[in-house]
Amino acid sequence: MLSSILASGLAIGAIYALIGITYNTMFATSRVMSFTAGQLGMLGGVLGSMFILRLGFPLVAGLAATLLCCAAVGVATEFIAVRPVLKSLEQHLYVLSTLAFALLIQQVTAIEWSTEPQPFPRLFGIGSGIWDEKYWLPVVTCAATIGALEYLYRRTLIGRAFRAVAEDNFAARALGLPERNLRVASYALAAVVGGLAGFSGGELMLAFFANGSQLNFYGFIPVALGGLGNNRGALIGGLALGLFQQAANFMVGGIFASVAVFVLFIIVLLAAPQGLFGSTVARRV
């Protein structure tokens, strides 16, 4: 039992961590927490299943098409739900606009795809039992994504530009960085990460429209616990959440497991509103 808790906990935790990174990537350049993060994860699964199973794409082409579509949704989010409300950040209109956009995505998926969970293709057919690919695939994807992001942020010019905008928007603009284009790019990047989460976790979660709101909530928990914009915190928080949830699932059953997760989340959040690894106190006066 312990091994299956570990396998499924780490797998689901890696997916949560990736969604957390999706939140963080969008937040970094725009200071916006977008409700679309979970929907991108859902789209990764649904589009993957659509391209590979329904339309018969080969694996690589299917993955590329899925990520391309996700990136397009990410860019659309920036144009439709984020850019128009950015100037009134004080009123927190972004919470509403991104919620509305997320619901539009979810509803179109429910009507045009299916309201029932649909199968996701077996990608490689490697492994069985707790070593089944559906368990290790999300973990490997998560590790690879974090490695790639670290490389991007630390070694490449565009990654440094991202960090500059995240650090100080005004100063970055004064330096002549194309802040607006970088923001659009970061939304596309975030969408790709979200899509990867859904695609790699497709065999575990299936292609189901309701995964969006689930991932929205469970992907937000690592962000809240790890601190806004802190990818390392999101990784640790995501894996911890996945393990805790699966352990509770095995021991007390699904419904009370989600109650336990929720209660724990509220308690930790009330005790440490900036998260366990975050430390920003905004100046008010």
Place this chain on the structure above:
Amino acid sequence: MASDRTLPASRIRAAQPSHRLASLAPFLAILVFLALLPLWGNDYRALIGTRAAIYWILVAGLNLIVGFAGQLAIGYVALFAIGAYTASILAAGNLMTEISPALALLAAAAVGAGFGLVVGLPALRLRTFYFAMTTLGFATIVTQIALGWQSVTGGGIGLSGPSLPAPFDSAWGLYGLCVGLAVVATIMSANIAHSRFGRALIATRDAEVAAEANGISKPAVLVCVFLFAGAAAGLAGGLFATLQTYITPDAFTFDLSLLFFISVLIGGRGSILGPLLGTILLTLLPEIAAPLAAWSTFVYAGLLLVIVLAMPGGIAALLDRSNRQPLAANRAIVPNIASLGRLLGTARSAQNLTLSDVVLSFGGLRAIDGLTLSVRPGEVHGLIGPNGSGKTTTLNVISGYYRPQQGRIVLGDTDLPPGQPVGRAALGICRTFQTPRIIGAASVLENVMVGGTLSGRASFVEALLSLPRSHRDEAAIRQTARLALEVVGLGALEDVRADHLQHSELRFLEIARGLMLCPRLLLLDEPAAGLSATEILRLGTLIRAISRAGVAVLLVEHHADLIFEICDQITVLNLGRVLAHGTPAEIRVHKEVVSAYLGG
């Protein structure tokens, strides 16, 4: 101001009968329509009408949270479900011996209030998105519990709702009951909106820092409102179970939550009529556009996006015409100092403010480095110094926003507790801000009335029921606020939305709000910034008059002329330390000050 001008119901105001009538008219029209509906309606229309009334009972409470307090509580269907299940379970006797349906409905309201508090509490510590997420999470949990706790809730199969005795067992009987309760909910929420609690909610939404400085404790007002909204939601849920006669977890989807939430936003923030119209509109929408039923969430979400992007003011802003007229361009602020005596007549006992050895550092930077300072009643004490010398920081320490690492701050004999801004107003300390912190969407008068929040005596329940003490509070606060506006010279602008004022007028508005407290100590943070030369002269006269009425005034300012004109004592700061201290005449010839600061 013309007193017979029609005023929008969307604004918090009362008092004059003509205003009252004009703002009541739309509500009465809706009520008359609802009363006449049975004459030409069939049972299906009764069902729709009842549903709208039930939804409104919930939205009336939610409106205070979303529209007035600005808290994004998007998961309110959870409380609706809790109310429905509580009433059904108690009436069916699944958990204990069955009780009468009427009692079950009351119990639903009580349980709703309890859970309303539980759902709301995170809002006291968490910011917008976090709070929205917790309410969303709560909504998911409630549905899952309803599914899982089969022995009590019937799981996915559900259970039957309470059936009320005659005359409420017919379609139109239940309709009458729900409409009646909806009227009560409307009146109660309007009572709160028009009381000091309603203004306090808006103040915490739009000017949280100023609300604290005026003694408004956000937790205290929010807790009251969460209880009320929870009770309304629980009752609405109980009635919904009665209407449906049978409930399953499927009845409480997120769509419903969205309907409640969007009703408030379509209606417009800080309005009662707007959300009422929004609720009616959204309840009717699926009936009018039946083919859209499958797409209802899509339509709601689309509506939400359109509102946020295109008309953030909602229906209320469309209805509000009075604030579109331009103000006279050549208006002047003429303070009426003669009335100051009446305003501060019952002034508090005068007390010294003393700071001793206060040290505050941000990381390695010592923003205040051993500051000792004394401000006497009846005196204007100037605090000057170059940028970054710690002037505003000193004000923030005194008013409790910053907690110094060392030193004492004493007013009279009482030590001011460090880092607690909310308690300052009760001690008679008020302040203005470098950038005026006002409620843009409220009128000038309402903004000033926020300063009188502490003088109210009526409790939340008294305000909810509009009992005599609440009326007396309101009348007294309004009268004092008018007087304060007259004193600072803004009397003619009391009905204008505050965000239509010029910058200089906002500075005087903040002083009027501060005077509502009958302060012992007035802290002014660069009140002359952005004022014309004439306005600065008038400001100087006003500040001096306030100090002569027995108030200790601490003035942070850059205008040297004003400082030397009106101050009795001046302290010069540099790098967080006192560079010099003395009368204006002494400071004028102080060598270091002249060379370092005045550039002579």
